[in-house]
Each structure stands twice: as C-alpha cells, then as structure tokens.
Amino acid sequence: MTDLTPGLLMILAAGAVPYLPHHFRQFFMLGAIALSAFGLTAGAGVHWALPVFGHELILHHADHLTLPFAIIFHIAAALNVIYGWHERKAMEHTAGLAYAGAAIAALHAGDLITLFIWWEATAVTSVFLILASASERANQAAMRYLLVQVASGVMLLAGASLYWRETGSWAFAAMELGSLGTWLIFLAFGIKAAFPLLNGWLQDAYPEATVIGTVMLSAFTTKLAIYALARGFAGTEYLIWIGAVMAAVLIFFALIENDLRRVLAYSLNNQLGFMIVGIGIGTDLAINGAVAHAFVSIIYKALLFMAIGAVLHRVGTAKASELGGLYKFMPLTMVFCIIGGMSIAAFPLFSGFTAKAVVMKAVGYKGLVEVYLILLAASVGALYHSGIRLTYSTFFSHDSGHRPQEAPINMLVAMAIAGGLCIAIGVMPTQFYQLLPYALDYQPYDASHIIGQLQLVVFGMLAFAFMMRFGFYPKNIAATVLNSDWFYRRLAPWIVLPLVQSGLAMAKAAETAVVSFAQSMMRIAKDMSNHPLSGPVIPGPAAVVQVILLAMILAVVYAALG
C-alpha cells in the first residue's frame, strides 16, 4: 500500500469527486489526501518501478529532499479542501484534487520520463481552475497558460531525450549545465519557476482563476519547479543571479499593480527568488534555506491569497482602487491577512523569520555581499507589497463604501489553520528544522538577530507612514501594468501578423501575375493559330502553349545544371 506513489490515490479519487453529494465529497477528498500522505511513511528509497519497453519507470522514489515538499503539498491540498468547502460545483474540487495529486506524484518521479508525465499532468489539471471562472477573459488566459505550461513540458521531454542520448541514463539526478539537453531541461524548469522574462504566465493566469482556484494554484506548480531545480541543478551559479533579479525586480511591479491577486502573484514570484538563490549556492545550509523558505511560503502565500479571495468572494472585487475600510466588517479576515503579512515580512515569532534567516545565513557564509544586500532590500520590499500595502489598502486606507459580511466559516477555519501554522513554525524553529533535508544546528532567536530584524521591519513601516503623510506614496490607480507576457500578447502579434499578412499579399500578387501571364500566352497562341504565318501546318493553341512551357522548362533545367 505504501509502495503506491503518493498523490496517485488523489488523482484516482478525483475521478469519483463529480459524482458525490456535496458535504460527503469534501470528507472523501480529505480522506484521499490522508491516505496519500500515509504513503510518505514508506521512507527513503525506490518503492515502485515499472518496466516499460526495456526502460524502467521509477514511479515512487523518496528521499530527504522529496519529503518536506511532499508534506507541505499534502497540507496545502487539505487546506484547499476546507477553504473551498462552500463551493457546490464539482469542477474546481475535481481539478484541484487531481492537480495536487499530480504535483505530489511528480515529486516522487525517479526518472525524467515519469517526471515529464506528471509535469504535464499538473498543467492539464490546473487549467480547469482558470476555466472555472467561465468568462471570456479567463478562457483566453487559460489557453495562454496551457500553451506556456505544455511548452515547458515539451522542452523537458526534448531535453530528457537529448540527455539520454548523451549519458545513456533517464535518471532524474544532479545535472551539469553544458549540453543542449541539460539547457532545455533547465529552461523547462525555469518556465515553471517563473524566471525573469519567463514569468509572464504566472501573473497573467493566476489572478484569472476562481477564488479557490487561485489559492490552489499558488501552492504547487512553482514549488514543484523549485524542487526540480534543487534536485537537478543545485549549485548552478547562474541561479544565484537569476534568483536575485527575481527577488528584486518584481517588488516594483507588486507595488503598482492594482489587482491585489496579481500583486500576490508578483509577490509569490519575488519569494521564489530567495529559494532560487539558495539553490544556486547549493551548500547543505543553502538548500536547507531554500526548502525551508518553500515550505513556509506555501503556507503564508496561501493564507494571503485566501484572505484576498475571501474579500473578493464577499465584495466582488479585489482591486486596490475599489477597496478600503473593511477592517470593521471582516475583522477576522483582517487578522489572518496581517498574520500572513507578518510572516512574509519575516517578523520574529512568524514563519518567515525562521526560514529567511537560513537563506540569509547561507548567502552571508558564501560572502556574497551584493546578493545579500539585494535580498535584504527584497525583504523590505516583501514587507511593503504583501505586509503593508495589501492589508492597508483592503482593510484601512479610506471608506470604500462596501459593507460586506465576514468571510464564510469554512474560509475562516482554513485561514485559522494556515495562520496557526505560520505562528507554530515561527515559535518552534528547532522542530521545524528537523523536517529539512540536511541536519541544521541553528537558533535564529538571539537578541542580535531579533533586534536587527525588528529594526528592518519597523523602519520600513515608518518610511511608509512618512511617505503617506507627505503624499509621496503612489496611489492605487486602476491600470494595466505591462509584464513579460506583453512579448507574446502584443509584440509577437505585432511582428508576426504583418509578416503573415504581407506573405499572403505577396502570394496573391504572384498568383495574379502567373494567371495574367498564362492568359496572355493563351492569347498569343490563339492569335498565332488564327492567323497562320504560312503554309498548311497550323498548330492548335494547346500545342503552342506546350512548346512555350517546354522551352521554359528546358531553360530552367539548363540554368540549374549549368
């Protein structure tokens, strides 16, 4: 029973979800997740290999790196079930359970083909979470999302095939960048990990999903890519700078974007930067930091998406320019949102503090001063967009006139559990560190570190208050901020469409020319046959045309040979 790939049970169970009555279905899904999680007790090793065409698919491989990801993926899947309890339609539940299952199964893939299968499965299942919004806008975003995700899968398969030809192995293990095959695999991971300029799909698609769909999406795809990078490319130096750029640049976008779910999508992307820096450094301490950060960020990110989702559910909009003053009407949601914000801002006693400390320590150990300062500034940035801006513009700021009810009880329960986990990890770092891949003897709570971090957070907030007071802080304006999806949504059509159009026009002109040429030839042939120059031999028009064509063919052949 424990040999079965974790996650597979969830995918199978998803098949039954549409046919079950509402409340029973939710319990059924929790049961499937619990059974799947039981598979994690199998321990490290290869538990299920399937020979196919003389090659062995390793369907269930577990080790110290898969375990922390598998644990948090199961927790996130269960939280999603609770958060979406009120939803009676089965579509999101079915897709969400299968999606989580596919992501968990992908973690346990021991070879690149199995990884490819589950990699694509996460794309195909999750697209329904966007389609479930049932609007034209969402449909288009869903198709763009699917194209990008499938492209990532195709690159993975192509890369894996080249890698196999090169090394004779399909095994998914540490790789060295160099050949085309490894680069393709690296880029396939990079698309899902939302590297700079490959990130457009994330901010494009996630905010178009349904309220519960976005929460589901936030946990799995990108963190699966983080896991894949940690397994395949730990210690790849490029990643340090890719991660630093991600952590830094996306802050600015998160500060000016108006749709708060899109702000969170930028913020998610910015958090991935910290993990990728850790993977790029590649030491035991740094990998621990990356995994710790992935673990806690799944929780606080889900919590923030849940809080904003609850607001969207009650108010009908998640646009910063249309929100404000909701603390009075949704006080519990506000408290949970603040817990999520304090976690991402790495406030002492919250989960971000215990995780970020490990990444920063690893960067400091390595002596990467510039990267360290960038990440430190990115921490202040995270405090800004997800800690201050999100809470402030939703729950405080000014009276927006909305008078919503508090969030539904099931949403509050899910947020309470997520918030509880944020605090539990924050106050029990030693226990939390035991989940990490490598042994870690570290205590983040010393007076020096606490005071330093408090100064960072409090003076960041003071600067905000200061800028607000003097009207320097940018206002929430309804607008579209261009992101890297612009390249394929606008630039590509601008370049490709005129090319296609001018190609068509040229083909049309060529056709007209050929036709008029043939017509004039016919006319000449007719004239010649009607007005014989001399003698009794009168060739019909067809014969004249044939002679002309023959002459042309001869000329062409002669030219080609000569």
Add this chain to the structure above:
Amino acid sequence: MSNLDQKLKKMGRLASIALVIIGMALLVIEVFVHRHGEIAMEDLPVFPAVFAFVASVFIVVISIGIRAILSRREDYYD
C-alpha cells in the same frame, strides 16, 4: 467625510505615533545589546534601521518610475 473615514484617519495617526516610539526604542536598545550581522556592513550601528528606510524610499521612487513607463489603461489587452 464619513464616520469611518474619520476613524481611519485617527487610527493612522495613532499607528504612526506608536511606530515612532517603537522605532526610537529599537535604536536606543542598541546601546545596551550588542548587535551583529552576517556581513561586516551589518555590524555598523543602527544599520538595519537606516537600510530599511533608505530601501523603502528607493523602492517607492523606482516603482513610480516604472509606473510612468509600463502603466497602460485598464482595458489595454481587451
């Protein structure tokens, strides 16, 4: 201005005052507790406080610049 708006304004003022007090306390506490960091620069007195304030202003200034360049009307893609 609605009642709620007045209340929000008052809360904002109180929060700002509280932040100033806490901030000052955090600066003073450094006299009594030795603080050090992962890199040498961090060991400078009140480095995190200064860094956070400067970084905040820097981030906001750059954001305003990016907004000027990359912001379009809301229905740009429709």
